[in-house]
Amino acid sequence: MNGCIRSEDKHSTDKYCETIMKASSVRLLHTLKAENSFKFADISVRLAGPERLQSKPEVKSLQFGKHFTDHMLKVEYDQRAGGWQRPIICPMEYLSLHPAAKVLHYAVELFEGMKAYRGFDDKIRIFRPELNMSRMNLSAARSGLPVFDPEELIQCMCRLISIDQEWVPHSHAASLYIRPTLIGTEATLGVGAPESALLYVILCPVGPYFGSSGVEKPVSLLADPSFIRAWPGGVGDRKMGSNYAPTIKVQETASMKGFQQVLWLYGEDRQITEAGTMNMFIVFKNHNGERELVTAPLNGLILPGITRLSILQLAKEWNEFKVSERVITMGELITLSKEERLLEVFGSGTACVVTPVSSIHYQGDEIKIPTTQTDNPIYKKILHTLTDIQYGAVAHPWARPIDF
Amino acid sequence: MNGCIRSEDKHSTDKYCETIMKASSVRLLHTLKAENSFKFADISVRLAGPERLQSKPEVKSLQFGKHFTDHMLKVEYDQRAGGWQRPIICPMEYLSLHPAAKVLHYAVELFEGMKAYRGFDDKIRIFRPELNMSRMNLSAARSGLPVFDPEELIQCMCRLISIDQEWVPHSHAASLYIRPTLIGTEATLGVGAPESALLYVILCPVGPYFGSSGVEKPVSLLADPSFIRAWPGGVGDRKMGSNYAPTIKVQETASMKGFQQVLWLYGEDRQITEAGTMNMFIVFKNHNGERELVTAPLNGLILPGITRLSILQLAKEWNEFKVSERVITMGELITLSKEERLLEVFGSGTACVVTPVSSIHYQGDEIKIPTTQTDNPIYKKILHTLTDIQYGAVAHPWARPIDF
Numbered sequence: 107m108n109g110c111i112r113s114e115d116k117h118s119t120d121k122y123c124e125t126i127m128k129a130s131s132v133r134l135l136h137t138l139k140a141e142n143s144f145k146f147a148d149i150s151v152r153l154a155g156p157e158r159l160q161s162k163p164e165v166k167s168l169q170f171g172k173h174f175t176d177h178m179l180k181v182e183y184d185q186r187a188g189g190w191q192r193p194i195i196c197p198m199e200y201l202s203l204h205p206a207a208k209v210l211h212y213a214v215e216l217f218e219g220m221k222a223y224r225g226f227d228d229k230i231r232i233f234r235p236e237l238n239m240s241r242m243n244l245s246a247a248r249s250g251l252p253v254f255d256p257e258e259l260i261q262c263m264c265r266l267i268s269i270d271q272e273w274v275p276h277s278h279a280a281s282l283y284i285r286p287t288l289i290g291t292e293a294t295l296g297v298g299a300p301e302s303a304l305l306y307v308i309l310c311p312v313g314p315y316f317g318s319s320g321v322e323k324p325v326s327l328l329a330d331p332s333f334i335r336a337w338p339g340g341v342g343d344r345k346m347g348s349n350y351a352p353t354i355k356v357q358e359t360a361s362m363k364g365f366q367q368v369l370w371l372y373g374e375d376r377q378i379t380e381a382g383t384m385n386m387f388i389v390f391k392n393h394n395g396e397r398e399l400v401t402a403p404l405n406g407l408i409l410p411g412i413t414r415l416s417i418l419q420l421a422k423e424w425n426e427f428k429v430s431e432r433v434i435t436m437g438e439l440i441t442l443s444k445e446e447r448l449l450e451v452f453g454s455g456t457a458c459v460v461t462p463v464s465s466i467h468y469q470g471d472e473i474k475i476p477t478t479q480t481d482n483p484i485y486k487k488i489l490h491t492l493t494d495i496q497y498g499a500v501a502h503p504w505a506r507p508i509d510f
Numbered sequence: 511m512n513g514c515i516r517s518e519d520k521h522s523t524d525k526y527c528e529t530i531m532k533a534s535s536v537r538l539l540h541t542l543k544a545e546n547s548f549k550f551a552d553i554s555v556r557l558a559g560p561e562r563l564q565s566k567p568e569v570k571s572l573q574f575g576k577h578f579t580d581h582m583l584k585v586e587y588d589q590r591a592g593g594w595q596r597p598i599i600c601p602m603e604y605l606s607l608h609p610a611a612k613v614l615h616y617a618v619e620l621f622e623g624m625k626a627y628r629g630f631d632d633k634i635r636i637f638r639p640e641l642n643m644s645r646m647n648l649s650a651a652r653s654g655l656p657v658f659d660p661e662e663l664i665q666c667m668c669r670l671i672s673i674d675q676e677w678v679p680h681s682h683a684a685s686l687y688i689r690p691t692l693i694g695t696e697a698t699l700g701v702g703a704p705e706s707a708l709l710y711v712i713l714c715p716v717g718p719y720f721g722s723s724g725v726e727k728p729v730s731l732l733a734d735p736s737f738i739r740a741w742p743g744g745v746g747d748r749k750m751g752s753n754y755a756p757t758i759k760v761q762e763t764a765s766m767k768g769f770q771q772v773l774w775l776y777g778e779d780r781q782i783t784e785a786g787t788m789n790m791f792i793v794f795k796n797h798n799g800e801r802e803l804v805t806a807p808l809n810g811l812i813l814p815g816i817t818r819l820s821i822l823q824l825a826k827e828w829n830e831f832k833v834s835e836r837v838i839t840m841g842e843l844i845t846l847s848k849e850e851r852l853l854e855v856f857g858s859g860t861a862c863v864v865t866p867v868s869s870i871h872y873q874g875d876e877i878k879i880p881t882t883q884t885d886n887p888i889y890k891k892i893l894h895t896l897t898d899i900q901y902g903a904v905a906h907p908w909a910r911p912i913d914f
Contacts, residue, residue, distance in 0.1 A: 205602070211619065215615065249758065296575050299758050331743075347617035383701060
């Protein structure tokens with residue numbers, strides 16, 4: 107039977123879960139016990155016939171999220187039928203949804219982003235999937251959608267990946283993006299938690315997120331305080347679809363002005379929160395002359411990124427520079443820049459991994475950032491360490507090999 | 511040819527549009543010119559066979575948004591095919607969506623809520639549809655979705671209603687709810703404006719929104735400042751799906767505590783913004799001894815309700831009491847209550863029409879509101895005036911008869 111080797115202990119997952127729950131400014135009754143989860147053992151598989159199998163795109167022509175593999179995973183939930191149904195792997199197919207399905211009207215939807223990597227040893231690994239699953243359950247609880255046993259979904263996904271394993275690119279600049287999605291399907295127009303839902307997982311081979319130029323090409327950011335991504339008492343710390351639609355037009359405006367991403371600020375003091383769909387990191391020389399790595403704290407405004415957490419954990423382990431989770435403002439950034447103490451700015455995320463930032467445009471001024479010109483930049487060490495773990499160049503408990 | 515009589519001049523629609531655009535705290539390049547709109551003249555109709563026609567539910571058993579009529583309207587948009595395609599009326603059917611459709615991941619979706627009323631003269635009328643269409647286009651522009659010519663969609667909807675006319679309840683306590691919806695269908699996982707979209711309209715006969723008890727039964731509200739519906743720099747003034755998902759769990763928590771709706775507050779001073787999915791109105795005796803009707807201003811945090819606007823316009827026309835659009839806070843409400851100057855609190859919306867509020871629970875205290883015990887309450891005069899217009903008891907330019 108295909109499956110995954112458990113490589114991370116339950117304790118650290120629970121701790122992450124606890125941390126991101128505590129960090130939330132919104133306290134709700136989270137009923138995260140999934141006593142009636144679907145089970146991997148119940149999975150059924152219907153393979154696509156040979157005539158339906160697609161040819162795989164070349165790695166160099168891969169664009170983010172445009173090519174999909176031959177199969178998908180589906181798990182239906184229906185309260186009237188006792189909750190979660192059996193997981194099904196089937197040929198990739200269109201979904202049939204009632205036009206009144208709550209996902210189409212009230213954005214009752216959430217997703218996760220993960221990747222499978224083909225290692226130097228040709229083994230396929232996934233990165234800390236239990237953290238994505240914990241976060242997915244937190245998003246579900248916040249959305250009125252059903253929760254599940256994380257390990258059961260991981261096993262189902264590993265089975266799906268093993269079936270579509272030839273879609274995992276034979277390249278260390280590419281990977282297989284995994285998109286678990288959970289939507290409310292109940293066909294009634296009252297605003298409320300749905301009685302039926304669909305969890306599904308689709309896969310797509312992906313190259314670098316920001317086009318063919320590669321992840322190391324730095325990006326420019328537009329920081330416009332008139333647009334706010336998340337706010338206290340909202341859901342900015344949950345991976346719900348509703349956090350994304352409002353950003354699209356803003357991103358388009360930034361692109362039209364020639365900037366690649368939006369830097370999201372918050373509050374009168376212009377706190378730096380996130381950029382596009384990435385967490386943000388800033389490296390500077392502090393008053394003690396030492397390098398300091400700062401990222402915004404999980405105060406409810408920040409998506410608790412798995413890459414973000416991994417960076418913090420690695421950096422603390424290395425103990426080579428100071429590491430802080432605290433509010434950092436545009437004012438502070440401008441001062442650092444003027445005093446030539448600003449060394450690096452970079453974003454992190456599953457899709458982009460680590461992306462250096464070359465400039466931030468703010469209220470008519472351009473703050474230039476020497477990220478890619480800095481000696482021994484931290485972003486590069488992080489990027490190499492993470493990719494070494496993900497592609498199995500080093501053995502590490504964060505990379506879980508898929509067992510065929 | 512079936513269609514609608516134009517009953518409201520373009521000037522007042524443009525003015526509304528301008529008002530709600532100006533009121534927005536978010537300024538974007540709104541390209542609201544729909545030079546390539548679909549056209550009513552191109553509509554095609556495929557009727558359901560007699561075996562597919564459903565029996566109509568009894569008026570007394572109607573629940574909001576649970577029963578759908580036999581037909582729907584669909585208009586596809588595809589940039590590669592030149593934009594908007596021909597409108598189609600077809601039997602009510604499931605939608606076929608790619609699992610990567612942007613609506614399912616990033617909440618690229620918006621909707622409107624309207625009603626058709628069967629009048630005392632058996633004519634069917636719709637209420638100020640041009641205002642819903644203007645708002646729908648504003649939501650579309652904010653979402654990266656395509657805009658259209660409002661009058662063309664109104665004509666298409668009127669045709670749909672005329673086909674399903676027997677579904678418009680023969681009752682003056684019920685109506686046919688109209689749900690125009692616009693979703694992004696492009697099947698790529700990048701966060702961005704979709705190249706393809708689907709506009710569709712479904713219809714459902716509805717009774718009173720808050721159950722069979724009727725609209726006049728007052729509701730209780732829970733005001734919990736730890737949950738924020740909308741914020742400056744966000745999209746709280748647009749009817750996008752993303753505004754609703756985050757409210758579901760909060761509403762569930764309120765229900766579990768025994769309250770019917772959530773009263774949404776904003777800011778340190780606890781401004782009263784909306785309740786559930788309704789705009790809020792407060793009537794009190796001011797220091798001059800006159801009655802004053804207050805509602806929150808369109809400052810970006812408030813959905814610009816058509817019922818809200820109609821109430822303000824009626825009240826100003828009556829000139830019987832003072833009418834204000836201004837910020838009103840919980841502190842002010844508590845003072846008014848203590849001084850026995852608080853007369854009425856009510857919500858307004860297409861679904862609920864006008865709904866009196868009997869109490870607000872706030873930080874452990876209960877503010878009782880004598881809304882339904884007040885002499886000659888304003889909410890009742892508004893309710894009766896609006897329903898008289900909607901059901902054609904009086905001739906009024908706001909009610910547009912559907913021409914068969």
